[in-house]
Amino acid sequence: MYRNKGCGEINEGDIGKEVALCGWVYRYRDHGGLIFTDLRDRTGIAQIVYSLEISEKVHALAHSLRAEFVIAIKGNVCRRPEGTENLDVKTGIVEVYASELKILNTSEPLPFMLENDAIVSDTLRFKYRYLDLRRPFMMNNLLLRHQTTKTIRDYLDALGFLEIETPMLTKSTPEGARDYLVPSRLNPGSFYALPQSPQLFKQILMCAGVDKYFQIVKCFRDEDLRADRQPEFTQVDMEMSFVGVDDVITVVEGILKTVYEGVLNVKVETPFERLTYKDAMERFGTDKPDMRFGLELKDMADIVAQSSFKVFLDVLKNGGRVKAICGKDMAALSRKDMDNLTEHAQSLGAKGLAWIKVKDGFESPIKKFFTDELLRQMAERLGAVQGDTMLFVADKEAVVHDVLGRLRLDIAKTNGIIGADDRFLWVVDFPLFEWNAADDRFEAMHHPFTSPTDEGIDLIQANKALADKDIATLTSKAYDIVLNGYEIGGGSIRIHQTTLQKKMLELLGISETDAEEKFGFLLDALKYGAPPHGGVALGLDRLVMLMAGSETIRDVIAFPKTQKASCLLSNAPSQVQDSQLKELHIKLR
């Protein structure tokens, strides 16, 4: 037996006892007759003392210890001399006088320091991931992730959900993101695809009568990895039968409440706030608003319509929108600062940024187009007071929302007005379709199996041709869960009836042949007694990242890939032998 305790587990109750510990030499101090090492394992850090008086042999051997040597010691637990306790560490009251020391392995000098605050390049961190993971904050992230998945599994198991594995080698359906393909050796010229999600299979499981399914599962998307994305990511995937929107929402709220309270000890109120997609866009310019601060977007059309400012009037005439937000304390910004801000807005897609400072009256290049009364009305609507700046964007609705939504975030960050408490939010009643201008057709906003709302179903099944503008206003039983401005999950009630599913595919312009080819097995399954069902998927990486307070999902994934989707540890992907390709019936282009 190597040990009988973890380094972080020794405490006052052990004083006078002999313990056996194993771990890594973290810090080393030689005080002549006494050598001290901090010994680290996953449980924490213990101070080990090697005293000339206790054992010359052990003391001599301790001289050869270096950082990250792996050792096993035996020794007596003692109270540290008064004044030398370290209350920052949970074992800081005690130390262990080593009577035995065994060096289990040595270590070469490290390429970087393991302290939490050591600044290390990503390249080194990924290449030496086994060292990076030894850093206490990374080890904590692994623990946090484990606890989170364990808590989720316990919660869902208690509700009667069955965890069921769906295939990794599945069928390519070139919709949405790009598939990772796997050539088949036994079926020349054919390919598997790695799943982008288990969507079809979980719906099949509902048709099978599984009733409540979940899976914590790897999914794959071969996307260009800008932003904080990984080619393989992990979903908490769920599906339930005989449910409506509220049933799914209740389960997700239960999961998140339990995880936050159980793992982080952070109290979470349920039910969460809900916004319709429409309200979210109107008030925050995005379908994943950060609710930790206000700074809402306000429609200014009725007021600016009374002005003589032609830019605004033209936009309104052409069906555009004029909206504004209140830049708190931004009246002090210089003309140069305002120019920079305008450039920033332009880089986000706006033609320009109009501003009116509230500063001993009003100050603005466009002030002359507005009466005092109009200026006063605008300030009132935005809650702008002395020292603030009103910021206007006038453009097509999508541009206005996008630009002001992002400016809102930037301003909140700059001004430090983001609240400390996590804010969960449901965004509901998503549009069923969105117009794809490039392809001149409607696309499913979520996916083609998403159920319309009940009124939508009636309209679609009314057997009348629907005008494009009617189609555009249809909403769906889809919902997203948002945390602090991040979408951490989403789902919908699905279509469970063949007739409605066929109508939907018609509206999407997907031919019967195409539909049969792509997801014929789901269409078949609907014919044999499919129950009403719906579900959701949570992005585990992002959820744990937010729980950990990290800036990147790479800090909560044991072995992440780079922006070029390569693994600096194993050097995957790599070249393979031509004999391997030959067996797979492929060759390089």
Next chain:
Amino acid sequence: MYRNKGCGEINEGDIGKEVALCGWVYRYRDHGGLIFTDLRDRTGIAQIVYSLEISEKVHALAHSLRAEFVIAIKGNVCRRPEGTENLDVKTGIVEVYASELKILNTSEPLPFMLENDAIVSDTLRFKYRYLDLRRPFMMNNLLLRHQTTKTIRDYLDALGFLEIETPMLTKSTPEGARDYLVPSRLNPGSFYALPQSPQLFKQILMCAGVDKYFQIVKCFRDEDLRADRQPEFTQVDMEMSFVGVDDVITVVEGILKTVYEGVLNVKVETPFERLTYKDAMERFGTDKPDMRFGLELKDMADIVAQSSFKVFLDVLKNGGRVKAICGKDMAALSRKDMDNLTEHAQSLGAKGLAWIKVKDGFESPIKKFFTDELLRQMAERLGAVQGDTMLFVADKEAVVHDVLGRLRLDIAKTNGIIGADDRFLWVVDFPLFEWNAADDRFEAMHHPFTSPTDEGIDLIQANKALADKDIATLTSKAYDIVLNGYEIGGGSIRIHQTTLQKKMLELLGISETDAEEKFGFLLDALKYGAPPHGGVALGLDRLVMLMAGSETIRDVIAFPKTQKASCLLSNAPSQVQDSQLKELHIKLR
């Protein structure tokens, strides 16, 4: 809300109450004024009665019900009339008089019956897996699998194991089985491999100080799918630091005991029996002996050496073995039966099968070569009594063991002497190397990271060239867990020191360049303070199959593939668009 109970959950306590149930119409009986349906959901079956007296409308609608229609009902729970109870079903005391009935979905006539004992071709079962899974025994298998993984996770979590995900897109190391490859779009000409196991990554996690790791994880092998194999399969993968063989074995025994007792309510004694590899081969002719019956192989060399039977004498002279088993009650077999048995042995690789019946003395074509005393001694050694037949194979050791090992199983099945109780067994002290005659070199019996036994380590590190015969006798700290003749898992203590690992690779004839290329990152990791560690992987599919009493792992996998590695449900693998291949920098050969 669709329902407030599961169909299988109503009982006497509900009598007089109104319940809302949902499910599938399983059986339908029309008795005129009363229509009965069995309503099925995952929880069980409830009898629903539609009475003309309660609601004409509901009764009329019930007329339109067909098998597998999905319905929601409301109604009063009543005690069934005396004499009509069905005690085979847990809800068999009660029935529900429906006051409301809603048809949620219809079903076309099914391609096969859903009863457990319906005989359905695999092709139909896989194509309509959503119907196949509705069959009660299949739904139970899904439940059993869920409960098994849940129990394992709870057990390991309580012991401090962290579940950590390792990459699915990893590096091809063409050793052992064939890899599934995934072309990289972002790295032209490069490929990922799907993992055959997380072996290297879990060792890296030990080097990272994770201490106790596990993962229930998909693994992939592109093998020809004879026997009961799947291209993707699931492992319970574990690794621990600062452990020896017994520590790993204790954890596995704890898991299996807890799963069998908690999930199956079957008592399991620990510790399990252990056999060395050598003893297993000698006594049972295999490294995964079925311990539920005896019929052990006995060495007959010392006795037959005293005979005049040239065939046996020649084999012994050439270094071969002569061993025998006792065919219980097989003396009654005809000459024709014995010829068939001999043919069977030959098909297994033997040159022939010698037999001596114990039947009012001894009866055998080779009787004349043996004295009565020798015949008596042989019968005594084999425990052969009146009515038995002694069966001999003389050949090279590997052939003798293989043939007699298989005959032992066949005879046990034919004669029905297999005990009812599950028998777990550890096989330990595996050879470190095995000779690859084709390549004229030694190969690792497990893998190149397996630790030799302590004596082996001393020998290897003694810095003397080892003779082939010494290498052949080295044993390792590897262990397999066997259940009823199936290998359900295996593992080893790993090498944690660079010097020893290099020596091992030398002995395996793997050059430094090759080693660097294939698993350089592990060799690197060993340099920076790798702790002593070891682990194990359990085959989840096979374990659950044995727990379910199934004949094939396909019965415990929701969506299995065929022998040709295709999915009859989704039609994966399939052809893809050339544009997809182009992006991946590959084309078909």
